[in-house]
Amino acid sequence: MADNFPHRSHCPINYALESFGDKWTLLIIRDLMFNDKESYGDFLASGEKISTNILADRLKRLEELGIVTKGVKESNRSRVVYSLTQKGRDLLPIMLEITRWSGKYDANTYASRSFLARLEQDRDKLIAAIRAGW
Amino acid sequence: MADNFPHRSHCPINYALESFGDKWTLLIIRDLMFNDKESYGDFLASGEKISTNILADRLKRLEELGIVTKGVKESNRSRVVYSLTQKGRDLLPIMLEITRWSGKYDANTYASRSFLARLEQDRDKLIAAIRAGW
DNA sequence: ACAGGAAATTGCTTTTTGCAAGCAAGTGAC
DNA sequence: GTCACTTGCTTGCAAAAAGCAATTTCCTGT
Numbered sequence: 001m002a003d004n005f006p007h008r009s010h011c012p013i014n015y016a017l018e019s020f021g022d023k024w025t026l027l028i029i030r031d032l033m034f035n036d037k038e039s040y041g042d043f044l045a046s047g048e049k050i051s052t053n054i055l056a057d058r059l060k061r062l063e064e065l066g067i068v069t070k071g072v073k074e075s076n077r078s079r080v081v082y083s084l085t086q087k088g089r090d091l092l093p094i095m096l097e098i099t100r101w102s103g104k105y106d107a108n109t110y111a112s113r114s115f116l117a118r119l120e121q122d123r124d125k126l127i128a129a130i131r132a133g134w
Numbered sequence: 135m136a137d138n139f140p141h142r143s144h145c146p147i148n149y150a151l152e153s154f155g156d157k158w159t160l161l162i163i164r165d166l167m168f169n170d171k172e173s174y175g176d177f178l179a180s181g182e183k184i185s186t187n188i189l190a191d192r193l194k195r196l197e198e199l200g201i202v203t204k205g206v207k208e209s210n211r212s213r214v215v216y217s218l219t220q221k222g223r224d225l226l227p228i229m230l231e232i233t234r235w236s237g238k239y240d241a242n243t244y245a246s247r248s249f250l251a252r253l254e255q256d257r258d259k260l261i262a263a264i265r266a267g268w
Numbered sequence: 269a270c271a272g273g274a275a276a277t278t279g280c281t282t283t284t285t286g287c288a289a290g291c292a293a294g295t296g297a298c
Numbered sequence: 299g300t301c302a303c304t305t306g307c308t309t310g311c312a313a314a315a316a317g318c319a320a321t322t323t324c325c326t327g328t
Contacts, residue, residue: 008182012236012245013164013229021157023285030147040306048142051286056307078294080306087239093231095147101228102146105221111146157316174275185317190276212325214275270328277322285314295304 019065020091024050025058026098029084029091032068038081067091089134092127153199154225158184159192160232163218163225166202172215201225223268226261 008014020026027048031037037046043055050058059082062068067088073079084091096119103109103116118126142148154160161182165171171180177189184192193216196202201222207213218225230253237243237250252260 010240010242010244011161011164011181012233012240012243013160014182015236015240015243016232017157017160021155021160023151023155026147026151026155027145030145041304044306047145048148051288052307053287053309054285076295078305090235090238094228094235097227097231098150099146101224102149104224106144106146106149108144109146109149110144175273178275185319186276187278187318188316191315210326212274212327272326272328273324275322275324278320280319281317283314283316286312288311289309291306291308293304293306295302297302298300 016094019067022058024048024054025062026095028055028058028062029067029088030095032082032084032088033092033095038083040080040082062088089131092130096123096127150228153201156192158182158188159196160229162189162192162196163201163222164229166216166218166222167226167229172217174214174216196222223265226264230257230261 007018020029027046027050028043031043031046035046037043040055040059043050043059044052059068059070063070065087066085068082069085071081071083073081099111100116100119103111103119139152141152154163161180161184162177165177165180169180171177174189174193177184177193178186193202193204197204199221200219202216203219205215205217207215233245234250234253237245237253
């Protein structure tokens with residue numbers, strides 16, 4: 001959890017942008033959080049087609065920031081697996097509010113009606129339910 | 135509200151990233167939402183030192199996306215003023231969850247204790263109170 | 269008409285991204 | 299053991315975006 005680079009400011013919005021304010025980082029977090037992905041290859045296979053050098057860079061950065069940890073699979077110790085730390089899991093409310101906003105404004109959103117309805121009607125219970133699965 | 139560029143996907147996270155997934159856009163939204171800024175010069179004066187060409191580009195983009203509207207001040211019709219649309223104001227819950235996360239993990243955060251406490255204790259009331267001021 | 273300020277635009281350099289190819293380490297079949 | 303295969307990266311290079319300083323345009327009040 002390095003975090004020892006010069007900050008533009010300690011505005012909370014800016015702190016977040018310096019952590020995950022780019023076009024790719026939140027997609028990796030999404031895959032870890034909602035799509036049961038855990039390996040380099042898993043992330044590469046996502047629909048948005050991240051390139052290998054960017055993926056490697058972002059995973060390294062997320063590790064340095066303490067949002068993700070790197071380990072190996074017990075069943076196959078050559079397989080590298082990434083997972084969210086508490087700091088990473090705490091991004092859940094942000095991810096859900098983003099989903100709500102995009103669900104409202106993107107006419108072609110992939111987010112399902114039922115999920116959006118659940119989010120609208122009882123956000124707190126939905127958060128609790130997801131956390132219970134961790 | 136153009137939105138007619140090729141999307142990487144219609145994943146809600148990705149849609150949001152394509153709207154404001156860069157190092158500067160959310161700072162402009164922050165200034166409009168919380169800091170009573172409205173003009174080009176106001177945004178330029180913010181602590182993070184955005185450069186003029188990037189600012190002009192992002193304002194244009196935000197307008198195209200329907201998040202911000204551009205107008206002129208009645209009292210001085212040479213003065214351009216920007217303001218949030220409903221789509222922009224609907225980013226409030228995201229902004230607050232980001233503030234909460236950064237407030238938790240940035241030891242040097244600018245976010246005040248009292249604001250963070252209010253956010254923790256009654257998020258919904260805080261949102262309602264801010265909306266009431268719009 | 270002119271001075272002044274606000275809102276950009278332009279030109280140039282540096283940094284970051286995107287893409288394809290290559291490579292190293294571990295594993296599984298034989 | 300060795301050889302093909304998979305996984306997890308690294309490298310090189312071209313293209314795009316960001317950063318920075320200087321310049322310009324467009325009001326507008328005097």
